[in-house]
Amino acid sequence: MGNVLAPVLNLHRPLRREEPLTNPGSFDELHRKCKEVFPQQMEGVKLIINKALSSHFQVTHTIHMSTVGQSSYHFNTTYVGDRQLSPTETFPMLVGDIDSCGSLNAQVLHLVAERIRTKAVFQTQQARFVTWQFDGELRGDDYTATLTLGNPDVLSQSALKWVATLNIGYGGAHASYYHRASEQVQVGVELEANTRLQDTTFAFGYQLNLPQANMVFRGLLDSNWCVGGVLEKKLPPLPVTLALGAFLNHWKNRFHCGFSVIVG
Template sequence: MGNAEGRAPRRAQPRGNPGSFDELHRLCKEVFPPQMEGVKLIVTKTLSSHFQVTHTVHMSTLGPSGYRFNATFVGDRQLGPTEVFPTLLGDMDSSGSLNAQALHLLGDHLRAKAVFQTHQAKFVTWQFDGEYRGEDCTATLTLGNPDLLGGSAPNWVTTLNVGYGGAHASYYHRANEQVQVGVELEANTRLQESTFTFGYQLTLPGANAVFRGLLDSNWSVGGVLEKKLPPLPVTLALGAFLNHCRSRFHCGFTVTVG
């Protein structure tokens, strides 16, 4: 039998490119609240359209306190809201440890990234990545050469990353403009343990506030509330985390300027 009269034929929706390897789990992880402890002050200064610096002071009672300096340079070629080439990032703490990244576009489909890390002026590690970005797929080659399987849709992203040490799967879903949820599963074959994490994000545009909550299989619960104070370029964040099994509780407060 033919199609009913007046019914439009269904068209396959284009899947689009799933994004780079490093960004596959980003949407899911951004839903989870970041760990906060102590007091943190972040000051960001934009020096030009290409150069930006950030000063961070962290005072903690559980871990070491310190100062971090971050510098970011971006070029003129912009492919998207978060893709500008070339990009150079450097982050150094008060002990002299450095994390540096360089990203460059080699062509319409090829991207390259170099990562260097030192610890207290001693060279620790380096890594080079090469990435091919097609219309509906991404192929990434790194030193570890992990396998990759991913798919995406307009309002959800599901990702499975499999390697020799285990597997990492995540699912991100945007219900609407205010509600986002994420589920993450990490399995480590060497340690023979798995971790399941559920997180959600609530955006309140009228209150200039964002709340992120988290619950994992280790019986840890936590939340972070971020509040912007327009017209001032100031963002306040308050977070608290509790582990019932280990009877651990910590909280933190962050002020971001810029």
């Protein structure tokens, strides 16, 4: 009799190589991806003019004519320094916004060290000091630690195509989820619970990008029976963007619509 050699099966599957975690970003950026998907409510007529005075200095004029509230004018200035860490991060940065009523909102961002960022926010209302806030941020390889005076801490997870954020404090909780389904479709879900007011709200938003038509559409549906959308249309080669928005609240039987022109 002869010997038969049978192949030996390897029952041990190779371990899956895990990709290293990336830094989730700053505290302010955690909810930004989700909020950008939602359309901003429009009412009346708005004109926005952007002007870059230099590579470091830019001003913006905003005129809003409302049929419901008070019409206003905003003057915004932005200064950026020479130290650029990424396409969206340049230090130091100073941002100031003042309206026709004398209310001021100013922010100062500074890079203390390579991994330490600071931000100070000052706000006044009709020449009366209202509030201030100071943030200190330490960025590691796969985490971000933030200390904010007067605000709770944050727990987050992030990835290339989705961002999930949970913000818990004494007054309630705020959670958001952003998902980039494709280059054209982005969705966001937001849940906010307020223990003081005993109120919980839920909102779902989506964004559709049509680059061939130079159009962007954002839609909204929330737990207050409010539906709405904003359509933005660029008019190349002119630096002009037209936006048309409409919102309907079924519960309160209210309808708002608006039109804006953005130059720059």
